Amino acid sequence: MISVLLVDDQALVRTGFKLMLNAEQDITVVGEAAEGGAAxxxxxxxxxxxxxxxxxxxxxxxxxxxxxxxxxxxxxxxLALSTFDLDENVVASLRAGASGFLPKDISPEELVEGVRVVHRGDSAVAPRLLTRLIGTFVRAARMPEAPKTLDGLTERECEVLTLIARGRSNPEIAQELQVSPSTVKNHVTSLFGKLDVRDRAQAVIVAYEAGLVRPSG
Structure with missing residues (x-):
């Protein structure tokens, strides 16, 4: 059973999400809060x-x-919630350690899947939306020199990180590099450990801030 805490200052929103989530056999809402301190x-x-x-x-x-x-x-x-798809606070929440974000107007199916995805340890953000989001709010910032953490990555791990930052999924990376999906998964696990990041969202931010990739547009 996946236990969920709802945090939103609007009681109506919390009630709606609670009804959606409690309808699932593997999810239960265990509490509600109207602001961060209470959460x-x-x-x-x-x-x-x-x-x-x-x-x-x-x-x-x-x-x-x-x-x-x-x-x-x-x-x-x-799992961060925002009224806006392109919200600089979403990037800030990903930097802070959020495992993904969802717009508030999502369907019940998308909400449930998002909860399950982050519970598994994955990032609940569509890869291309993630790169567009981060690119929008990182482009205005001065790119720092590549942090020392990138020095420990192998050439192949840098390739994989670059493709992650460009919005590629693991199957797409496997096809592009002509390796097996399990090999890609091993590379991703290794580079996450070396970069000390929890998921793809934080890895993409590191790639942009290190200058490994640049925002487009």
Whole structure:
């Protein structure tokens, strides 16, 4: 059973999400919070598997709460919610450790799948939307020199990271590099460990900030 904490300042939104999620046999909503500080406290009390986190709330905002939850509860996955597809706070939440984001107008099926995906440890962001999002908000920032963490990557791992940052899925990377999907999975696991990132979302941010790839457009 996947336990979920709902965090949103609108009671109607929380009620809607709760009805969607509790309709599934493998998901249960264990708590609700209207702002980030209360969410952190409920995480301490309930140890949820997944937190659905609104980013725009009075009091402690969703980005700050995400950072606190990820730091204190490494086993809890945060799934950010935003009214806007292109929202700079989404990138901030991914930097803070969120495992993905969903727009608030998603279908029940997409919401349920997003919760299951982040619970598995994957990133619940469409790869091409992720690169568009990060490219939009990283392009204006000065690109730092490549961090030392990239020095430890092999040439093939750098290739894989570049393709991840360009929005390629594992099967697409396998086809492009003409290797097996299991080989790609091993490379991804290895480079995540070397970069000390949790998922594809954070890996893409590292690739952009290191200058390994550049935003297009």
């Amino acid at each position: 952190v406290e409920l995480c301490r009390a309930l140890s949820p598997d997944v937190v659905l986190m609104d980013l725009h709330m009075p009091g402690m905002d969703g980005v700050t709460a995400t950072a606190k939850i990820v730091a204190e509860f490494p086993g809890t996955r945060v």
